[in-house]
Amino acid sequence: MPVLVKIPTQLRPAAGGAAETEVDGATVQEVLDGLFDRFEELRARIYDDDGSLRRFVNVYLAGEDIRFLDGLSTPVADGAELTILPAVAGG
Amino acid sequence: MAVTHLECKECKAHYPLQALYVCERCFGPLEAVYEHQRDGRDVGELRRRIQGGPQNIWRYADFLPLAEGPPGPSGRLASRVGLPAGCTPLIRADRLAERLGLREVWVKNDAANPTHSFKDRVVSLAAARARELGFEVIACASTGNLANSVAAHGAALGLDSYVLIPADLEEQKVLATGVYGTKLVMVDGSYDDVNRLCTELCAERRWAFVNVNLRPYYAEGSKTLAFEIAEQLGWEIPDRCVVPVASGSLFTKIAKGFDEWRELGLLDGQLPRMNGAQAEGCAPVASAFLAGHQVCRPVKPDTIAKSLAIGNPADGPYALDVARRTGGSIDAVSDEEIREGIALLAETTGIFTETAGGVSAAVLRKLADRGEIERDESVVLLITGDGLKTLDAVRGSFPTYSIAPTIEAFEATVPEGVAAV
Numbered sequence A: 001m002p003v004l005v006k007i008p009t010q011l012r013p014a015a016g017g018a019a020e021t022e023v024d025g026a027t028v029q030e031v032l033d034g035l036f037d038r039f040e041e042l043r044a045r046i047y048d049d050d051g052s053l054r055r056f057v058n059v060y061l062a063g064e065d066i067r068f069l070d071g072l073s074t075p076v077a078d079g080a081e082l083t084i085l086p087a088v089a090g091g
Numbered sequence B: 001m002a003v004t005h006l007e008c009k010e011c012k013a014h015y016p017l018q019a020l021y022v023c024e025r026c027f028g029p030l031e032a033v034y035e036h037q038r039d040g041r042d043v044g045e046l047r048r049r050i051q052g053g054p055q056n057i058w059r060y061a062d063f064l065p066l067a068e069g070p071p072g073p074s075g076r077l078a079s080r081v082g083l084p085a086g087c088t089p090l091i092r093a094d095r096l097a098e099r100l101g102l103r104e105v106w107v108k109n110d111a112a113n114p115t116h117s118f119k120d121r122v123v124s125l126a127a128a129r130a131r132e133l134g135f136e137v138i139a140c141a142s143t144g145n146l147a148n149s150v151a152a153h154g155a156a157l158g159l160d161s162y163v164l165i166p167a168d169l170e171e172q173k174v175l176a177t178g179v180y181g182t183k184l185v186m187v188d189g190s191y192d193d194v195n196r197l198c199t200e201l202c203a204e205r206r207w208a209f210v211n212v213n214l215r216p217y218y219a220e221g222s223k224t225l226a227f228e229i230a231e232q233l234g235w236e237i238p239d240r241c242v243v244p245v246a247s248g249s250l251f252t253k254i255a256k257g258f259d260e261w262r263e264l265g266l267l268d269g270q271l272p273r274m275n276g277a278q279a280e281g282c283a284p285v286a287s288a289f290l291a292g293h294q295v296c297r298p299v300k301p302d303t304i305a306k307s308l309a310i311g312n313p314a315d316g317p318y319a320l321d322v323a324r325r326t327g328g329s330i331d332a333v334s335d336e337e338i339r340e341g342i343a344l345l346a347e348t349t350g351i352f353t354e355t356a357g358g359v360s361a362a363v364l365r366k367l368a369d370r371g372e373i374e375r376d377e378s379v380v381l382l383i384t385g386d387g388l389k390t391l392d393a394v395r396g397s398f399p400t401y402s403i404a405p406t407i408e409a410f411e412a413t414v415p416e417g418v419a420a421v
């Protein structure tokens, strides 16, 4: 069973309008790479030029910020939910 | 109308003045941009125009992102519409200054707002913009003070409201929200969890989340603190401001307020040194400042300063930049120092602040103790919330005397000759 990736509204136009999609991968990085294989346009939105997460992108695995886990190398189990969200809310 | 569009703070892409908050290209935050028409007015005329305005933040409507100017049937009636915020006292605090070995300390007491915190400034603006954009529901993710303010503004303006808070907030803040008849949602999680939930909900509902999709408008409300301070000091910029930091929005927008008025020639001189204040139990911005980093590593908050307990601050990078650019800093203080800060302010000024004000008072003391403040500097201490909302912070912190109603009991128990501290 693959991983369910939730796509924020701001990125849906670059993902064929999809709000979520299923991608295979054993780590957060692999799942994101799988996502970019499908929707190439997303890569430049989510990654900066050196291939790390842009500073205003938050990625959550089952609701936990991956920076509290192992970042992009965090392992993901089958059936897990990965949520991408803008980081500029709140206060 | 002087506001022209929204612009990405990172890649400078332009966006229309809608309920948008994030750049689609790079995920950067959007900010309001203005083009001020002076119509031949000189500085004196600009100042008189402001001084002739209402006694609340709408006197600064020219510098705020509303399409139709101050809300209400007419500009003149604006001071009586909704829950007008602002025009709070700026008090010369000589006894506090003396205790700290300083000469000129001012306290900006923003607890003197309708719901007792500076959040009424940002919510007034976001709610007014929400109405302009045709929203019928306002909502927020809150650490407490915003909750009070959104619920109250919803009631005042006849808008439905949804307020989401972490379930473990102070009881005072919960009660002072629910009373306004809002839909109060207590979330089992931290503020950062609540914020994530609201970011997700925002995509699903046509609501004006004041600090999510309306954030570019909301945030501009904090500039009015800079405008007021400058006006109250006689059109002068203070040498230093000490400001509590949660998301970092208040801190960065105070600097922006002074800056915009400098550009218009309304003020001369440099930006104040901007000193940010955090609690050690939630100090992602202070830690990044100390480490020389440009971004903040998120933390899991654990502090009595719940109003500042944002572990993943949206404006962290910009707050760091402002502190460095102005020769200021971002410092952190312990819960014990926060309690002492509350007592210090109360005993020397008669102002009872909540834990966030305890954080800024304690940081002011720390800066003074470190000898960082020159003796002739003018320093403004931002007190952004009311002590009655965080009563646990002072519970048991002073003695009381329980006696029978007789002279004998009084004389036997109550010490006399206690001078003012």
Ligand SMILES: Cc1ncc(COP(=O)(O)O)c(C=O)c1O
Pocket (backbone or CB within 6 Å): A090, A091, B117, B118, B143, B144, B145, B146, B244, B245, B246, B247, B248, B249, B250, B251, B307, B308, B354, B356, B357, B384, B385
């Ligand atoms: C009393 C008080 N002061 C200061 C702040 C900090 O605001 P910001 O998130 O803009 O940094 C808050 C935020 O909730 C607050 O409630």
Ligand SMILES: [Zn+2]
Pocket (backbone or CB within 6 Å): B008, B009, B010, B011, B012, B013, B023, B024, B025, B026, B027, B028
């Ligand atoms: Zn951008």
